[in-house]
Amino acid sequence: MKKKITSYLMFVLILSVGVITSCTKVGPAGPAGKDGTNGTNGTNGTDGTAGCIKCHDNSQTILAKSLQWEASVHATGGDFERNTKTCAPCHTSQGFLETVENTPSGGERPDTTAATIEDPAPQNCYTCHEIHQTYTPADWTNTTTAPVKLWISGKTVDFGKGNLCANCHQPRVPNPLPVVGGDSVTVTSPYWGVHHGPQAGILAGSGGYEIGSGYSNSFHTTVVTNGCVTCHMAEPFGTQAGGHQMGMTYLYHGHEKINTAGCITCHPSGLDAKIAATQTEVLDLLAQLKTLLVNHGAMSASGRIITGKMSANVAGALLNYNMVEADGSEGVHNADYVKTLLNNSIQALGSK
Ligand code: HEC
Numbered sequence: 001m002k003k004k005i006t007s008y009l010m011f012v013l014i015l016s017v018g019v020i021t022s023c024t025k026v027g028p029a030g031p032a033g034k035d036g037t038n039g040t041n042g043t044n045g046t047d048g049t050a051g052c053i054k055c056h057d058n059s060q061t062i063l064a065k066s067l068q069w070e071a072s073v074h075a076t077g078g079d080f081e082r083n084t085k086t087c088a089p090c091h092t093s094q095g096f097l098e099t100v101e102n103t104p105s106g107g108e109r110p111d112t113t114a115a116t117i118e119d120p121a122p123q124n125c126y127t128c129h130e131i132h133q134t135y136t137p138a139d140w141t142n143t144t145t146a147p148v149k150l151w152i153s154g155k156t157v158d159f160g161k162g163n164l165c166a167n168c169h170q171p172r173v174p175n176p177l178p179v180v181g182g183d184s185v186t187v188t189s190p191y192w193g194v195h196h197g198p199q200a201g202i203l204a205g206s207g208g209y210e211i212g213s214g215y216s217n218s219f220h221t222t223v224v225t226n227g228c229v230t231c232h233m234a235e236p237f238g239t240q241a242g243g244h245q246m247g248m249t250y251l252y253h254g255h256e257k258i259n260t261a262g263c264i265t266c267h268p269s270g271l272d273a274k275i276a277a278t279q280t281e282v283l284d285l286l287a288q289l290k291t292l293l294v295n296h297g298a299m300s301a302s303g304r305i306i307t308g309k310m311s312a313n314v315a316g317a318l319l320n321y322n323m324v325e326a327d328g329s330e331g332v333h334n335a336d337y338v339k340t341l342l343n344n345s346i347q348a349l350g351s352k
């Protein structure tokens with residue numbers, strides 16, 4: 001009997017606890033707590049997205065620059081598959097950043113990466129800007145603006161903002177490298193030469209096979225303070241030229257025109273005639289030199305190098321031909337230097 005009463009009381013007790021609990025009323029809300037510490041977007045200690053929206057806003061700036069970049073050879077060239085150690089410093093974004101990081105102050109950028117670059121990317125926003133490092137507009141800073149010590153000559157060139165470009169658009173060092181007055185050399189590869197992008201050497205007037213005398217530079221070498229950037233990244237013509245497309249020419253009613261937006265402050269008039277005169281003269285000198293190189297058995301009629309042993313002057317003339325041709329400006333970058341290189345090479349081969 002006693003046991004029965006106890007379990008009955010226990011039952012009532014459990015039941016009433018349950019009922020009391022479920023019937024508890026919620027009191028009025030207390031005062032709001034204090035704001036927590038702001039979340040930060042990394043290193044700058046501001047609200048999470050305050051830095052982001054300075055760039056990722058509705059200004060369409062990133063879109064406009066991206067459209068130009070997408071139309072550039074940097075995006076379309078496709079040669080970033082050249083990702084092995086000796087090609088990656090210029091052909092891959094990651095290899096470029098690695099070698100810039102490893103450049104000693106005032107010294108030469110390494111001409112190889114430590115290893116093949118896996119998952120290579122072409123030259124893009126992250127290659128040239130410090131995107132997503134502080135997550136503020138300060139990240140538009142270019143990844144390098146330091147003067148560049150050219151691999152081929154050891155000369156340090158300073159093109160301001162154009163130094164960024166000069167790192168990659170510089171002559172590669174041909175192996176073997178002919179020396180003025182030096183021994184014959186044996187060229188073993190039809191691809192021998194300064195490679196496809198020697199523009200910084202041409203603009204600076206450095207790196208050619210400087211036979212003979214009379215070398216000087218055109219005004220462009222010193223007066224165009226941001227070098228490549230002044231002319232190639234001037235006010236764009238749509239996505240065809242200028243800005244982040246970086247090319248110099250566009251089609252206008254079917255005619256190729258040069259984007260002169262970066263030239264006009266210095267050349268308010270008469271520019272087309274000046275360009276035509278320079279390019280006609282340089283193309284003519286290139287043709288003359290080619291004929292001589294073919295006669296010397298160093299080049300085929302189609303312009304391909306014929307490998308073998310050759311005098312330093314013949315190899316040097318080949319180097320100069322290759323350098324001026326690959327430069328792509330047909331003398332505009334540095335007319336004086338280019339004309340002297342070609343004239344002196346012609347004289348050296350003609351008199352042999
Ligand atoms: C200096 C300007 C700038 C700032 C500040 C910035 N971004 Fe970007 N962001 C870029 C650029 C440039 C790209 C690459 C553009 C593209 O690929 O369309 C990019 C790309 C991105 C992408 C696309 C994926 C990727 O990584 O390519 C995301 C997502 C992004 N940003 C988020 C953020 C966030 C979140 C913040 C702030 C924490 C931020 N960004 C701050 C400029 C900026």
Ligand code: HEC
Binds near residue numbers: 079090092
């Ligand atoms: C990381 C190396 C690198 C940097 C930095 C760089 N370029 Fe380039 N550039 C290249 C390579 C490589 C190509 C060819 C791309 C390909 O074929 O895939 C190229 C192509 C070009 C072309 C097109 C050439 C043609 O044949 O039509 C122009 C113009 C150009 N770059 C200008 C510039 C300018 C101006 C800068 C500086 C603002 C610059 N580049 C910075 C490596 C670079």
Ligand code: HEC
Binds near residue numbers: 090
């Ligand atoms: C100093 C930087 C640099 C290095 C190193 C370099 N390249 Fe290039 N390369 C360039 C530039 C710049 C261009 C684009 C030139 C232009 O179009 O005006 C280019 C263009 C090319 C092209 C396209 C040629 C064409 O006619 O369209 C190929 C292919 C190429 N490189 C292969 C290589 C290979 C393979 C290596 C390694 C053995 C290499 N490059 C190393 C800078 C470099």
Ligand code: HEC
Binds near residue numbers: 141233
């Ligand atoms: C080959 C190098 C290169 C690449 C790739 C590149 N930029 Fe630039 N960018 C530059 C240089 C150099 C300047 C400075 C131009 C000037 O001062 O005239 C610049 C300027 C800018 C500016 C103006 C910055 C400011 O301080 O006002 C913006 C915005 C910009 N770039 C966005 C981009 C975006 C977005 C991408 C990718 C789609 C990109 N850039 C890719 C070289 C590059």
Ligand code: HEC
Binds near residue numbers: 165199230248330332
């Ligand atoms: C004084 C203005 C000027 C400067 C400075 C300059 N360029 Fe050019 N560049 C030109 C012109 C003009 C052409 C020839 C366009 C044509 O006739 O096709 C050209 C041609 C080129 C080409 C051939 C492909 C193309 O876009 O036509 C490349 C690549 C190039 N320049 C890269 C550079 C680099 C890299 C630098 C800096 C080292 C530089 N340029 C400096 C004006 C300039």
Ligand code: HEC
Binds near residue numbers: 278333
């Ligand atoms: C900062 C000033 C400056 C800029 C920018 C500039 N030039 Fe020049 N350029 C000169 C000077 C100075 C001369 C020598 C006097 C003359 O012939 O007008 C010159 C000469 C020339 C010559 C004659 C050959 C030579 O070098 O003596 C050509 C061709 C030329 N420039 C084309 C261009 C083109 C094309 C652009 C733009 C893509 C350009 N320049 C941008 C200052 C400049």
